[in-house]
Amino acid sequence: MKVAIISIGNELLNGKTVNSNASYIGGKLYEIGIVVEEIFTIRDEDDAIRNTLAEAVAKFDAIVITGGLGPTHDDITKKNVAAFFNSPLRFHEVVWERIEQRFRRRGKEIPVINREQAFFPEKARMIDNPVGSAPGMHFEENGKHVFVLPGVPKEMQAMIDGYVVPFLQKAAHLPPIRVHLYRTTAIAESNIYERCKELFQRYPDYEIAFLPKITGVDVRIADRTSGDAYPAFEKAFLDIVGKYVYARGNREIEEVIGELLRQQQKTLAVAESCTGGLVQNRITNVPGSSDYFMGGMVTYSNESKIQHLGVPREVLERYGAVSEEVAREMAAGVRSALSTDIGISTTGIAGPGGATPAKPVGLIYIGIATAEKDFARRFVFGKDRLINKQQGAMAALELLRRELTG
């Protein structure tokens, strides 16, 4: 099955909006084994829409169109696609009822502009829009399928997941697929590949993709088989790189940490220097984090490290603020100041200034303190301040995760 996407909207061509919709659709179809062959990004213009649609219908089996369906929009997508399929727009009772219901639930009058949305092409099937007022359209002609969806990401995503993906999977007679995601950190893509090469060769049916990010590599494994062999494969995979897997599925490390702290009924405090609040910001992104996160400090100056964390002045003077000793003192200090079970700390040189011959930009120590012990680990990242903050925060969260999982 050959599939293309047509993305409609001037804002996609003048740099105002990045075309993340096409990327979402491409990723979702890829997961069920359909490769998008081409994305056409075109202007909100009658000719552009009709010509591109004619070209795409000639070359591809299925086409997903997004954009130009909103109520404040000129709605030229609907008009043009309907004309292309010789399918007049008629007032559609069911569409109208849905719009009415939506506004009634919110206790609002229906703006005149939304009445237009109840006009629907005769030949199209309606695609339910669970999160907005404009329904999607599904045209079928000579075995070709054209899906027309709004450009609003939430609405488009709901219709892709709820309608287009299941429909195409069935139409293309694709076997069901299971996608497994393993999120890793502190290991390079090439290193994962080298270590797992033989294993991957032994299981050639699994499609393996690496998605590198600044703070780690996501490994996505697509299984189109019966799934019977997967547990044995997964066990072997995790025996090799499981240590670096901080999450299975699409979760953030701060969610995993939150769950571990909650299970173990432990509380946390954080003292940050070079990461400047980013560790605490990530931890508090999790709803309900106030149950286990008591708070923390950003101690940018030596004085505040002494006064608020109780780092001994002589330790600071002897080893410098960026040192294993100070990282340990900071972790222990914040743990004690906030009376928590665990304290973690970061101290380093985010850059671009502040380096010395012995202490380069990118040098970061992460400290951990519990009732039983305290220790620190040394990391050297790169030259970019913002990336150093991100990688330093991730290293701190990962060290905490490993402490919690033993």
Place this chain on the structure above:
Amino acid sequence: MKVAIISIGNELLNGKTVNSNASYIGGKLYEIGIVVEEIFTIRDEDDAIRNTLAEAVAKFDAIVITGGLGPTHDDITKKNVAAFFNSPLRFHEVVWERIEQRFRRRGKEIPVINREQAFFPEKARMIDNPVGSAPGMHFEENGKHVFVLPGVPKEMQAMIDGYVVPFLQKAAHLPPIRVHLYRTTAIAESNIYERCKELFQRYPDYEIAFLPKITGVDVRIADRTSGDAYPAFEKAFLDIVGKYVYARGNREIEEVIGELLRQQQKTLAVAESCTGGLVQNRITNVPGSSDYFMGGMVTYSNESKIQHLGVPREVLERYGAVSEEVAREMAAGVRSALSTDIGISTTGIAGPGGATPAKPVGLIYIGIATAEKDFARRFVFGKDRLINKQQGAMAALELLRRELTG
């Protein structure tokens, strides 16, 4: 001049990478008055590249191609574009010297794979790559221009800014253009528009674009005239909405604040509850922020507000943690704890939990304390935790900016 972009790469079609390169190019060309008509996103395949190029050359005057030029790549873009223009690849001394220089500077051997890059199409002009080893190519035939650039964003951007934009501006005989950016917050797009409508009508030559973001609206004004009338227009514009403009040009509010604190030789401390470290994270994104930012606290629990910020227990009990009184106490408390000139604070209900009938999700108080006074402001944002954190942090930074500018 009709322009199109061809983006080449399987990763753009399977959801691995969002096509931000095309968006960058579209935005840069838009700024000089060129509208990109179409973006073709295609696979790394010989046929796809040649067919799309043929179609684009027939329809457009200039085409920007990105992707498939890196050394680890199969280089199929170069091969196919060269074949399309009947232009054999030859060893190119200058290209080779640049590659040699680049590796020599880093004290590295040239990998065999990079030798390939010295082969260059006969008919193409070389586009200098200041940040990488693969040079770009510029083909010209029958008055049509094709620019071939690498897909690595930094390299592509350098060549767009340094070569393609100036070339097309000259070729299209476009008048020079001045782009003015005003970053606003705490005012809606429609409100700016209503207030400035008459002014904009009086200056119809200026092209005005609104770019709404979660934390504010950027207003971009493009001036293609001689520029003589602009100062009068700008004065009138700022008389109306200047209060909401936190930055001119492409700068973040934390940079503006850093400059103000530095000029006024003032120091800052921050106490955060609902924003969870995000305010401090933003402030410390600025290189050298340790000169004026002394540090702060994330006080998620009532106990830590009492113990570390000196918020009186009776104030907490009487008004609750999310109150004007506590916000003021927190700001004054962190200012005193860190001995700074200014203290700022946030306390609120980020959600989804924690709301009461009187205190809904999204309610946030921002406090400011100086030697002379302390006060707090009340804000009500929406229901989404992460957006509330972002908008709360922005409100705190904006309140601080206004305090510093009087």
